[in-house]
Amino acid sequence: MxxxxxxxxxxxxxxxxxxxxxxxxxxxxxxxxxxxxxxxxxxxxxxxxxxxxxxxxxxxxxxxxxxxxxxxxxxxxxxxxxxxxxxxxxxxxxxxxxxxxxxxxxxxxxxxxxxxxxxxxxxxxxxxxxxxxxxxxxxxxxxxxxxxxxxxGLILGPYENVARLPWWLTRISHGGQVLAPGSPTVPMQLIDARDIAAFTLDQSEAGVADRFIVTGPAGNATYGSWLEMCKDVTGSDASFVWVDDQFLLDREVGPFVELPLWAPPGPDMDNFWSASTERAFAAGLRSRPVLETVRDTWEWLREIPEESRVYGSSRQHGIAPDKEQAILEEWHKRS
The missing domain is CATH 3.40.50.720 (NAD(P)-binding Rossmann-like Domain)
Structure with a gap:
């Protein structure tokens, strides 16, 4: 074709x-x-x-x-x-x-x-x-x-130019105490760009005229398991410090931007990680394990010198190191 x-x-x-x-x-x-x-x-x-x-x-x-x-x-x-x-x-x-x-x-x-x-x-x-x-x-x-x-839905994978996963992989690879937002049990719903590409071509080749929500199965990772995957593939000695959502919001930490993929609970975000994908999966959507996505993204990213990595195409992602450290210190004092 x-x-x-x-x-x-x-x-x-x-x-x-x-x-x-x-x-x-x-x-x-x-x-x-x-x-x-x-x-x-x-x-x-x-x-x-x-x-x-x-x-x-x-x-x-x-x-x-x-x-x-x-x-x-x-x-x-x-x-x-x-x-x-x-x-x-x-x-x-x-x-x-x-x-x-x-x-x-x-x-x-x-x-x-x-x-x-x-x-x-x-x-x-x-x-x-x-x-x-x-x-x-x-x-x-x-x-x-x-x-x-x-x-x-939320797309990850090699070549990511939004730089959510690349920022986390880079930050976690540095090791030490890592600020982790909210709760490690929060379920996520992630999909690899390669799986979207395959599904798009499958449907296009068949001449399908339809509309599909295309994302991974609800709960195919939790925030905690996802960050642990980043730690494992990078071989890091990082330790995660889970900080309360409201504590972060009170200190003007930006959801999604400063801490990528952090979606604090609330009425405006109730359904973010639970979109319906029945039609797409019935039509043949395949969603690879999130660990494969994390591993392959790191294999691609590690070939790019760290000083040449870009953490976002339209806006910079990732919390500044000084701000992260200050929040960690304040959280430890409070705890």
């Missing part, structure tokens, strides 16, 4: 490209060419926000599958979907579970609707999840053909 990947040079997009090549497909990528290149693909450089670049991309071409890995603004996705309509059979859009109306305050299920957002909305018309909902609508109204929507 002929596959076009919008994006395709970073994290999930890169895994989709690699999986497609392993399956023997002919792959074209369309991006600005600022994040490196991959062997074995036809690279077309351009800006999806430029109408002339989109016209040049589709001129005289047809693909069996388009996978859109980098659509964040509805009106931009709408232009891409309209340009590719008639030039592809299936349009697979990588959305997010955050596009579901009310999530995570409300449960994320296959029956959940989307946040209200128009298909031609601009970048200032909502937050990440709301805009992704608008992007899904943009594909629905702009593309004639099969529309497949993939709504991932």
């Amino acid at each position: 002929r596959i076009l990947v919008l994006g395709g040079s970073r994290f999930l997009g890169r895994h989709i490209v690699e999986e497609a090549l392993l399956r023997g497909h002919t792959v074209t990528t369309f991006n600005r060419g600022v994040s490196g290149s991959l062997p074995g693909v036809e690279e077309i450089h351009g800006d999806r926000e430029d109408a002339a670049d989109l016209e040049r991309l589709v001129d005289g071409r047809h693909w069996d599958i388009v996978v859109d890995t980098c659509g964040y603004v509805p009106r931009v996705v709408l232009a891409s979907a309209q340009a590719l309509s008639g030039h592809a059979t299936t349009y697979a859009f990588i959305s997010t579970i955050s596009a579901l109306d009310g999530f995570p305050s409300k449960p994320g299920t296959d029956e959940s609707g989307l946040w209200a957002c128009e298909p031609d909305a601009g970048p200032d018309d909502g937050d990440y999840g709301v805009l992704k909902a608008g992007c899904e609508r943009a594909v629905s109204v702009g593309f004639t053909g099969n529309a497949l929507f993939i709504q991932p």
Whole structure:
């Protein structure tokens, strides 16, 4: 099959490209060419926000599958979907579970609707999840053909550019006392980017037009077991100091950002780690053990000099060492 990947040079997009090549497909990528290149693909450089670049991309071409890995603004996705309509059979859009109306305050299920957002909305018309909902609508109204929507949960794995797991692996590899947030028994729901890539291509190859929540089984790790995996694969002598959620919040520690994947309990986060995945697993989703994801991410990360590691593509992840130490000292005094 002929596959076009919008994006395709970073994290999930890169895994989709690699999986497609392993399956023997002919792959074209369309991006600005600022994040490196991959062997074995036809690279077309351009800006999806430029109408002339989109016209040049589709001129005289047809693909069996388009996978859109980098659509964040509805009106931009709408232009891409309209340009590719008639030039592809299936349009697979990588959305997010955050596009579901009310999530995570409300449960994320296959029956959940989307946040209200128009298909031609601009970048200032909502937050990440709301805009992704608008992007899904943009594909629905702009593309004639099969529309497949993939709504991932929390994605980890090699090439991670959000840098949640890479930050924890790096921090834990340094050893010593490590600030661990909340409770080690908090259940998580994690999925490897490679499993999303395989599922996306499985459904696209079959011409499926549907919407799937794609994440791991609920409780496939706990926060404690996940950090212990990081300790084991790095060979670290780290010891975890579990600090109360409210104690951290009172000291303005940022959930998800300063302590990646820390989601303090509360009504706004009640359903974050318990999304429904029945439809995806019934359709053939496979989710590898979390330990495999942690191990393979460390094997990739350790080849990058520590001074060259980047802990986030849009914002820096990880607590500052001085702040971590000050909180640990204060916690020990209190205890």
